[in-house]
Amino acid sequence: MRMTDYEIPRPTSGDVVDLILDDHRLFEALLRDLRDSTADREAARAALSAVLIAHGEAEEEKVYTQLKSKRAITAHEAEHGEEEHAEGNEALLxxxxxxxxxxxxxxxxxxxxxxALNHHIGEEEQTILNPAREDVSEQVRQDLGAAWTARRNELLDEDAGSITNVRKIVARAHKEGLLPADDEDEE
Incomplete structure (x- = not known):
């Protein structure tokens, strides 16, 4: 695992909504550093890649499916979130x-x-996290927080943000139809 100057928080429990919001604020801080010519942009890029991939993959595996089963979000909202993750991952690549x-x-x-990220963050906070706050019990949000952080931390340990892995994730998204086929991009 490549070390960066950025300490990526690794919570192990909490309300899944608060945990996801904490990562959203981290993404925004890392984007600010990527814009800052005096910052360690290489380290910021590596940290953002690691946490963005771990966050999104864990969210799709552990959070969206549970929120759908609890009827807090629709299948369409979950799929839209996955499409936006794919768009963000393609931009990350x-x-x-x-x-x-x-x-x-x-x-x-x-x-x-x-x-891509700012659009997704705004939409996810309104259409997925608000219903999770309102329609899902505190206990379920705590359980989801534990499951999500465990998977996120596992992915961080596996160097999920490596360029090789990001290429695989983007290729999978094209294959699954979450992103247009490569020949559709050049219009």
Missing amino acids: ALLECKGTDTQKFDDAVEDLAT
Whole structure:
């Protein structure tokens, strides 16, 4: 596992809504550092990749499925969340593929990722986390928090944010139809 200057919090319990919101604020802080030419952009990129992939994959595996079964969210809302994760992962891959961190290409990739991420964060907080707060018991949110953090931490240990893994995740999303086929992108 590559060490960065960024300490990624590794909670093991809590209300899943609060835990997810904490990661959303971490994403925003890391994006700010990626825009800052005096920051360690390489470390910020590695940290964001690790936590973004671990967060999203654990969310799809542990949270969305449970919220659907509790009828807090619809299948459409869960699928839309997965599509937005896929779009964010594709933007992340473009950022990871930038050779340097001091180029216009890098700055553009940061902004593309920020756009995808900020849109998803806003929508998820309104259409998934609010219903989870309102329609799911405190105990279920605690149980989901424990399951989500365990999976997230496991993925962090497995270096889920490596460029190789992000490429696999993006390819899977194309195959599953969460992203358009590669030949549909160039319009």
